[in-house]
Amino acid sequence: MEKTKGKASCKKWLRPIVMLLVISLLLPLLAPGPTVQGAASPRIGGSYYSYGEAMQKAILFYKANRLGDLPDDYILPYRGDAAMTDGQDVGLDLTGGWADAGDGIKFTHPMSYAAGQLGWAVYEYRRAFEKSGQLDNILDEIKWATDFFIKAHPSPNLLYYMCGYEESDHSVWVTHEMLDYVTDRKSFKVDPSTPGSDVAGQTAAALAIASIIFEPTDPEYANTCLTHAKQLFSFADTYRGKNPLGSLYPSGGYMDDLAWGAIWLYIKTENTYYLDKAKSALPVTSLGGGHTHCWDDVSYGAALKIAQATHDSSYAAMVEKNLDIWMPGGSMKYTPGGLAWLSQWGSLRYASTAAFLAFVWSDDKTVGTASKKETYHNFAERQINYALGDNPRGGSYVVGFGENSPVHPHHRTAHGSWTSMLSVPLFHRNILYGALVGGPGSDDGWKDDISDYTLNEVATDYNAGFVGALAKMYDIYGGEPLQNWPQPEDFRAPEDNLNEYFVRGWIMYEGYGALNLMLQINNRSAHPAVMKDKLSARYYMDLSELFEAGYGLEDVEITLGQNEGAKLYGLKRYKDNIYYFTVDFSGTQILPAEWQMCEKDATVSIKYKRSDIGSNTNDWSYQGLTGSPDYDAISFAGMTPYIPIYDDGVLLWGKEPPLGEPEFIYGDLNDDGNVNSIDFALLKRVLIGEPAQNTNMQAADVNADGQVNSIDYAILKSYLMNIIDSLPHRM
Known part of the structure; x- marks a missing residue:
């Protein structure tokens, strides 16, 4: 409360009233509740959110970014097999792993960071994952990534670091299931002639961590991971250099990755060779600046683990020097609402990972400055609560969790466009549960806009530190995961009542015993998106008047005009005097990827040899047909259920004539x-x-x-x- 300028005191009889006024103003600020605009910092010390549910959903996000051969009973009904050609260009099976972010490229470097970070969370807080029932889920996600790393490392000095590339992948906006059809899934490698100590060292760390956390449940797999980790570290250390990743993930260096891989190999093997390698790659004087643990700089995590392993006060000082920068009063910029804000690119990613490191360090009572531990812990709680809703906006930054959560993340499969456009449709067809969006600007400003990838990008590395911090919050405050969740219908956005497969039809000409039609088959699938190459449509005709006049099928002529790969079959009897002809696009790929791909047209002419004996107005499929074709691939104009669509002869959508x-x-x-x-x-x-x-x-x-x-x-x-x-x- 600001004092009135120029007045040193109040009259005595005013003081009780002033005190009551002050108390009345302060009470709302002291009471629990969402942070209001201008608040200094989010809350600590209470069960303000269901941290188990947030953790459950944050882990589930990784399933949305899986590539490869997915199980038939996959938990996400909007996901199907994707990027199944990865590695074919080099004669290998490089399927699997995670797509990096909202795009479809697969990067071994940030993926190995994310897998290693999730593994580190299990290493530190395994009890929390067990108690919440999420241990199997997170181990399953980590294994999906490490299985890919093992595939990508077919020989000791060879590692594939990318499938797909920017120019091809970023030229389209399609679901992951469509990648093989419209992008080039070229494979890229590092080897002794083109080394990549950064990506190899990072991958060695992820596999070394996996060898630790899988030991209790799958010792054979843990041993396999360890073998690959040792080979990859040797490759990274022997043939030193940065990998040529290009513009999307240009590496800042590789010594931190060597240290990160080495310290985890030491933790696993207790072989001092690896400890010496870690300290050599990360000398005590090398850590500085105000960054934090992330895919391109794991020196902060490496220093923390070296300090814990050795109890070396010099390394402990390195850790605390970095953490102190992030604390209130340090040199880190804070938003008005209390978010420690490092960068516009993934501001919440950095804050939540710094929170994880702060939790891990504050939990360790054997190393570091005891008087600082509570400050570090409180900082971590505030950052996580900010992400979950304790912020000026009063909204969560986790899709599908809490109040006012994002509904327009920059993620192609969640969006489900059939035209490769961010604006079609205007809403997301699938709910990307658990995804942590990039987060607000330095002024707490944020807008829920799919096209603003700075604020709304999601990525596997964004969620990684966040999951570990949530595990710690759950361990302290609880908040149980949802039971019997999810169900298939949970993922479909309420707005998405769109038909996925349908026919649009228009009358091009009618008169003198003739009816010219345009039929258009549409594939706008998103649950999951599927390429179809056996689609057909049937037009049902009532030939009663033809037969009653003494004429037969030979007196009606059905011909196929201009078309995009169709064949014509008919007429075939359905029942009584009801017949149908089939416009068959078998052999033509129709897929929800671009305008020219998601729909295929065909013109058909129905002509009676005598204009006075045939009529189409009583045809089942004539119902609702109009003129003026609408060629807009966004529109649903002309959609008619009376011209059903079939997949290899099986009805997909529409209404056949009743059979009684x-x-x-x-x-x-x-x-x-x-x-x-x-x-x-x-x-x-x-x-x-x-x-x-x-x-x-x-x-x-x-x-x-x-x-x-x-x-x-x-x-x-x-x-x-x-x-x-x-x-x-x-x-």
Whole structure:
């Protein structure tokens, strides 16, 4: 409260009133609650957030960035196999690992940093991961990365450090599942002729850490990791030099990476050879400046581990010199709301990783300055609480967690565009749970904008230190992870009621016994995005008037006009006087990647040999057709369910003419007379675009609305769990 200038004191009779006024003003500031604009710092010392849930979701983020052959029952329904050609150009299998960020390039250097950082979190706070039920999840994610490192290291002095590259990958905005179709997945390596001590040293560290944390659960795998770690460190140390990574991740040096790899090999093996190597690569006088542990500078983490391993006061002083810079009153810039702000690029990434180092150092009572430990600890709590919502905005910076969390992260697969455009659609079709966005500017300013990748980029290295800090917060304050979460429907954004496969149709000409149509097959899939090359559409005709006049099929002519790879088949009897012809795009790839790829057109002419005996107005598929074709790949104009779309003959979307009383049970996809878990599994296959043969697609449309989608999935699930007593359209 600012004093009134020019007045030294208040009159005695005013003092009680002034005191009451002061107390009334201070009480709201003392009470727990979100930080308001201009507040000095976030809170410490309480269970303000569900830290277990935040940790659970932050780990889950890594599954969204997996590349390679994903399990058929993958927990994220919007993800499918991706980057399956990695390594083919060099005759190797380099599939797997994580895409780096919102793009699709795979970098061994930042990936090995992220995997190593997650492993370090397990090393320090294994109990917290066990207690929260997240140990298996985080180990599974780390192994997904280390499995790739082992593949990428096919011989002692060879390491592949990148798959894909900037010019190709950044020229498109497509889901990870589409990378193989529209980008060049070229492979890049380091070897004795082109060394890369930075990437090799960093990867050696990740594998050395893996050899420690997997020892209790999988000693054989731990030994494999150790073998590769030793070989990679030897390669990095023997053939010294920076890898030629280019403009995206230009390395600042490699001595820190050598120290980082060496100290973890020492921790694992207790061989002083590695300790000497670590100290030689990171002499006690080398650490300075106000940065923190990150993919390009692991000297701060290496110094911390050397200090803990040796109890050398000189290294301890190095650690505290760096941490002191980050403390309030140090030289680090702070936002008005209390975020220790290092850079516009991933401000929260740096603050949360500095918090992790502060936690680890404050936990160690055997080395360092005891009087500083509480300050370090409090700093760490404040930074994590800021990220979770205790900030001037009153909002979380973790997608899908807390209040006012981001919904427009810069992430191509979460967005789900079918036109390679950040503006199509205007919302994200999938929820990228757990992703820590880059964060606010130095003034706490931030906007939820997919195109602002400075503030809204997400990355595997952004989440890495954050996960470890959350584990510590959970260990102190709890907040349990969600139970029976996630479910497939949880990931789909509420706004996304879009049809993924459909036909648009327009009348180009009508008259004198002729009907010229344009039919357009669309693939806007995102759950997951799938390339289709067996799509077809059927136009259903009622030929009653033709037959009643004594004419036959030979008196109606169906011809295919201009098209983009279509074939025409027909006419084929459906029932009674209902026939259909098929416009078949089999052999033509239709994929949600660009305008020219997500839709394919064909013109068809229907002509009766006598104009007075044929009419199309009673055709099932004529319903709703209009003129004026709309060629805009963003629009849904002209979409008609009465011209159904099929995948290899299996109905994907649309309505076929009714056959009278249904001879099936809604929900009984295998027609065995029962609705059970087998049908549920078949429906899941339909929804991921891989329907089993002989699946009754009419039965899959549980609510009979002409579409098979997540609503049918939810209804069938509720029925099988006895939440509802009957299916809405069960016959």
